[in-house]
Amino acid sequence: MKVENLGDRGIVLLFDESPSPELTRRLTGLAESATSIEGVVDACPGHRTILIEVTPELKEKVLVSIPSLSFQSESFSARRWTVPCIYDGEDIRWMSQHLGLETKEIVRIHAEREYTVMVIGSPRFVYLSEVHTQIAVPRLADPRVNVAAGSVGIGGRQTGIYGNARPGGWRIIGRVEELPDLATGDTVQFKPA
């Protein structure tokens, strides 16, 4: 683990590993334990990093406490969510042609896997773990100006959910009507609705 500064309010813990659900659980647990250090305002897990936001005056003290951060996997409690998904996204036909798969086959492959919530961006953009390589597709060359809230997309090998409307370049395959209160490390299984 490398420790780097990000301005006067940020400390980045960088893990030299490929992103994986296992690493996400560890980052989530470590981030949670970091929030109890005096001077820590926030701790946000990324795919391979944790960004700790601090009160600048207490940064040196926080830096000293970082090596003692620990993660007990047995105390980590992730939740499992089943999320109904309507697979009528505007890119699903294109995907069918591009991949040479019937749309119902794309739906089956996408809904088969249980995904881990890797990162939650803003505004509530949920980055999930990897899809089966059979349905991996490149992002749009020209991102859309507005992608509707609830849209489910695939960008490269990752799948994800647009929790709020925002611009974006992921291929949209479906939508969810209600987004549960997800946290990183939770798992999501889509149920075709």
Place this chain on the structure above:
Amino acid sequence: MSRILTPSVATSIQDQGRFGQRAKGYSRSGAMDPVSLAYLNELVGNEASAAGVEFGPGPMRFEVVEDGVVAFGGGERDGAAWWEPIEVEPGMEFTLSATREGVWSYLAIAGGIDAPLVMGSRSTNVREGIGSWLKAEDVIGVLEKNVSRAPKKTKGDPPEMHGPVRVFGELEGEFFVGTRVDRMGYRLEGRLLPPGPEDEWSEPVLPGCIQITPSGAPYVLMVEGSTVGGYQVAATVHSEDLRLVAQRRPGERIEFVQVDY
């Protein structure tokens, strides 16, 4: 209590920000110039953390509905005393010009502005579905009605609105603010920088991070900036100086000065 007659662009209720929620995808939000809002709160006898009204560079009109004490500050305008407590009574109207200087102005009201407390903050973030932009006929309510009406004299001058901007990292010298500025971020012009590889995996970032977009233009993340990003971060603005960037208008000059940790 006041009623908005004509809102400016991007008129909203803000406080010092929403902290500790980035892991759930909620950005800091809050005032673009939190120091100006805190100073005005002090002028009217509020805690620094009280909510106020933030408004963008256009003209703004509003009318007073109840007795009270208010103060205006931030980006300078004509039409009201600036950085001073003002005793107001029903029927008074304020017609404020567009900003002569700066971008974001603030109105503080004794007692603080009432808005729902969401995850510890009253700040609006429209994109995140928290509150909405204020519009004509919206009434701004006061949180604590029975506050001392005596205007307060503060120590110290109003916050400085100009100055060099300290940055941590590999970036120095002169840039100009691009044509579009909003609460998410400011694009800078004047010089392009090598963009570096776009990261396949988005990682968390903070307000003040200066990302290099694929075109090579630096982009400063502001208080509503994305909580995670895939672009290379070339440098990070000192947290005390981000408000100085926020207050620069399109075309105005910014001078970055490198500082060490």
